Amino acid sequence: MDIALGVSLPATAQDIGPADTAEGDRTAPLVVIGDALLDRDVVGVVERLSPEAPVPVVDQVEVRSRPGGAGLAAVVAARGTRPVVLVTALATDPAGRELAQLLREHGVQVVDLGLAGPTPVKSRVRADGRSLIMLSQATGRPAPLLRPLSARERTTVLGAAAILVSDYGRGVSEDASVRSAVEAAVSRCPVVWDPHPRGDVPVPGVRLITPNSREAAHFARHVEGSGLRADIDRGLELVRTWSAATVAVTRGADGAVLVDASGTSALVVPCPEVPHGDSAGAGDCFAATAAGLLADGRLVSQAVTRAVAVAAGFVAAGGASSVSDPLPGEGGIRPGADEDALAVVARVRAAGGTVVATGGCFDLLHTGHVALLERARRLGDCLVVCLNDDESVGRLKGPERPVVSAADRAAVLRSLASVDGVVVFPENTPEDALERIRPDIYVKGGDYRIDDVPEAALVEGWGGRTVILPYLDGRSTTNMIDRIARGTSR
Numbered sequence: 001m002d003i004a005l006g007v008s009l010p011a012t013a014q015d016i017g018p019a020d021t022a023e024g025d026r027t028a029p030l031v032v033i034g035d036a037l038l039d040r041d042v043v044g045v046v047e048r049l050s051p052e053a054p055v056p057v058v059d060q061v062e063v064r065s066r067p068g069g070a071g072l073a074a075v076v077a078a079r080g081t082r083p084v085v086l087v088t089a090l091a092t093d094p095a096g097r098e099l100a101q102l103l104r105e106h107g108v109q110v111v112d113l114g115l116a117g118p119t120p121v122k123s124r125v126r127a128d129g130r131s132l133i134m135l136s137q138a139t140g141r142p143a144p145l146l147r148p149l150s151a152r153e154r155t156t157v158l159g160a161a162a163i164l165v166s167d168y169g170r171g172v173s174e175d176a177s178v179r180s181a182v183e184a185a186v187s188r189c190p191v192v193w194d195p196h197p198r199g200d201v202p203v204p205g206v207r208l209i210t211p212n213s214r215e216a217a218h219f220a221r222h223v224e225g226s227g228l229r230a231d232i233d234r235g236l237e238l239v240r241t242w243s244a245a246t247v248a249v250t251r252g253a254d255g256a257v258l259v260d261a262s263g264t265s266a267l268v269v270p271c272p273e274v275p276h277g278d279s280a281g282a283g284d285c286f287a288a289t290a291a292g293l294l295a296d297g298r299l300v301s302q303a304v305t306r307a308v309a310v311a312a313g314f315v316a317a318g319g320a321s322s323v324s325d326p327l328p329g330e331g332g333i334r335p336g337a338d339e340d341a342l343a344v345v346a347r348v349r350a351a352g353g354t355v356v357a358t359g360g361c362f363d364l365l366h367t368g369h370v371a372l373l374e375r376a377r378r379l380g381d382c383l384v385v386c387l388n389d390d391e392s393v394g395r396l397k398g399p400e401r402p403v404v405s406a407a408d409r410a411a412v413l414r415s416l417a418s419v420d421g422v423v424v425f426p427e428n429t430p431e432d433a434l435e436r437i438r439p440d441i442y443v444k445g446g447d448y449r450i451d452d453v454p455e456a457a458l459v460e461g462w463g464g465r466t467v468i469l470p471y472l473d474g475r476s477t478t479n480m481i482d483r484i485a486r487g488t489s490r
Helices: 070-077 094-105 151-158 176-185 213-219 228-241 282-295 300-316 319-323 337-350 367-377 390-397 406-414 431-437 456-461 477-486
Strands: 002-004 007-009 030-034 036-049 056-069 084-088 108-112 121-127 130-136 162-166 191-194 246-250 256-260 266-269 355-360 382-388 421-425 441-445 465-469
Touching: 030 070, 030 151, 030 282, 036 070, 036 094, 056 070, 056 094, 056 121, 056 319, 070 084, 070 094, 070 108, 070 162, 070 282, 070 319, 084 151, 094 108, 151 176, 162 176, 162 282, 191 282, 213 228, 213 246, 228 246, 228 256, 228 266, 246 282, 246 300, 256 300, 266 300, 282 300, 300 319, 300 337, 337 355, 337 382, 337 421, 337 431, 355 367, 355 431, 367 382, 367 441, 367 465, 382 390, 382 406, 382 431, 406 421, 421 431, 431 456, 456 465
Parallel strands: 030 084, 030 162, 036 121, 084 108, 162 191, 355 382, 355 441, 382 421, 441 465
Antiparallel strands: 002 007, 036 056, 121 130, 246 256, 256 266
């Protein structure tokens, strides 16, 4: 039985760990399939109205370009540790060449099926963090693709650790050769399908489908009403209609709801509060994050829970605008887990948010830990956990600890909606890790005084503050281990 956030989902054939496939293989790529667009932000300052009409005048204009559509999903996915291959169709016009170059700079390998028409371009005019107008240069009727998948490219798709179909209704996912490859892949690896009202229906057997509430209402039109109950009913209808294992209906600031083919229960995943931000691209971030986690062997419920938290952080950091700059490094080098946590910190800080950090061993995670992390997360806009590695836990807790390895402890922590990143450190105390994070607020749990926290002076050195949050009474990893050894429940 898979338990998350106090709600249980019956285990299904699709909600198990890695099978005898590329799933879980760190060298196997995440394959993203779909229509790539070129997105542009025309950013400036508004200080006056036009004398010709009551419209704002945008001064000091700067144009920032980035991949959009499935291209954005691929760029978000490429911020992980797994190689990313994007199957798409690019035009040879200047916008298409710019889009291809941007994808390369972000470390995305492109399988280009060719687009017999102009590159779809969408531009937002923005000032003071708000969009004033959206301009679209996308033609109403999608241009045809120039060629099908080759046999070698089909092999790449079939060898994926996971596949994300990011459908923007412009023809790539409807191509017969592409659809055939995805149909063959559903029994070999997890497939996530992010549908579009103008696109094709998902192939049968997809592991996870991710419509938002508006899209779910479009696809399940006979289900009336609005709100959580309606989203659950529509998700169940789509599971049956599309022969999918699970459907996660994303609900914006209300998080997501996950249903499966059994129809007996629903997992409701709340969204962390985001006081400000830009929601553009949040759905792509959610789908790309879920696909990456499924590629790593996570359960669907774990992937959806974590994807909600990551998408919320993405919105807080500026949404799609936050990916305008390529990742550091050359040749598309992707960050490791620690660097991924630091990238979250950088995005939140760039958006003017508050960075919170805490630290500890977190061996055998219990309700006291979970409550502490949830309270800590509410103090700011992201939470990074500094985690003792196995050797330092042994020095602090004794030679029989940890019970759970650092890799597994980090994976469990990252699956929590309250945790935005994990940095593993080898020392007894996390001074070096904190130097890298430089949190605005550092949280310690337990019966401490600030003077008893050795890292407090360090945090104060860059203007941060250390705060104490009490643990829940009666919760202790050591006591849990003792009870397990005695074979008692109390």
